[in-house]
Amino acid sequence: YQRRVRGSMSLYTIRFVLILDSDGHRILAKYYPQEGELSTEKERQAFENTLLKKTKLQNAEIIMLDKYIIVYKICADVIFYFGGSTEENELVLLTALSSYFEALSHLLRDQIDKRTLYENLDYVLLALDELVDGGILLEADPVEITQRTSLKSKDSDVPLAEQTLPEAWKTAKQQLIKAGRKILEN
Numbered sequence: 001y002q003r004r005v006r007g008s009m010s011l012y013t014i015r016f017v018l019i020l021d022s023d024g025h026r027i028l029a030k031y032y033p034q035e036g037e038l039s040t041e042k043e044r045q046a047f048e049n050t051l052l053k054k055t056k057l058q059n060a061e062i063i064m065l066d067k068y069i070i071v072y073k074i075c076a077d078v079i080f081y082f083g084g085s086t087e088e089n090e091l092v093l094l095t096a097l098s099s100y101f102e103a104l105s106h107l108l109r110d111q112i113d114k115r116t117l118y119e120n121l122d123y124v125l126l127a128l129d130e131l132v133d134g135g136i137l138l139e140a141d142p143v144e145i146t147q148r149t150s151l152k153s154k155d156s157d158v159p160l161a162e163q164t165l166p167e168a169w170k171t172a173k174q175q176l177i178k179a180g181r182k183i184l185e186n
Helices: 002-008 041-055 090-107 114-119 121-131 142-153 165-185
Strands: 016-021 026-031 062-065 068-075 078-085
Touching: 016 041, 026 041, 026 114, 026 121, 041 062, 041 068, 041 078, 068 090, 078 090, 090 121, 090 142, 114 121, 121 142
Parallel strands: none
Antiparallel strands: 016 026, 016 078, 062 068, 068 078
């Protein structure tokens, strides 16, 4: 009994995160395998094909496949998958998926489709890095993920008209500070 409890209390809750298009092509694939799990590219491709076949025509949020619990969300022409071991709490996986999806929705202005994900792959990858590190769930608040991702990938050359209100406010504040420093220097 103690061995089972100790084994199920791991911080490494997420074994993989996948975003596939409706044809099964990868948009994003991050694996955090334990020893001997999906370690080769051939195994991963076969697993992804089986996963797509099993989930493409279903209307569920959660499935079990091989030795994984998988939560998924279909949106337009893409499918988001988060997987963990069968001993993992599916609510943790569902929370991670929901947080990631909501953060991407904010970052991409509610346009989540294949084309938009490819055009904004930097946001997609940065948001995932803010959410998960090595299979450990770091952050579950989509607002925090959005803010951190926006700060890391923000271009200083973005026109003011294309910035969100918080970005525009920050830019204006930085410009005022610069102007104030120039006045003090003269």
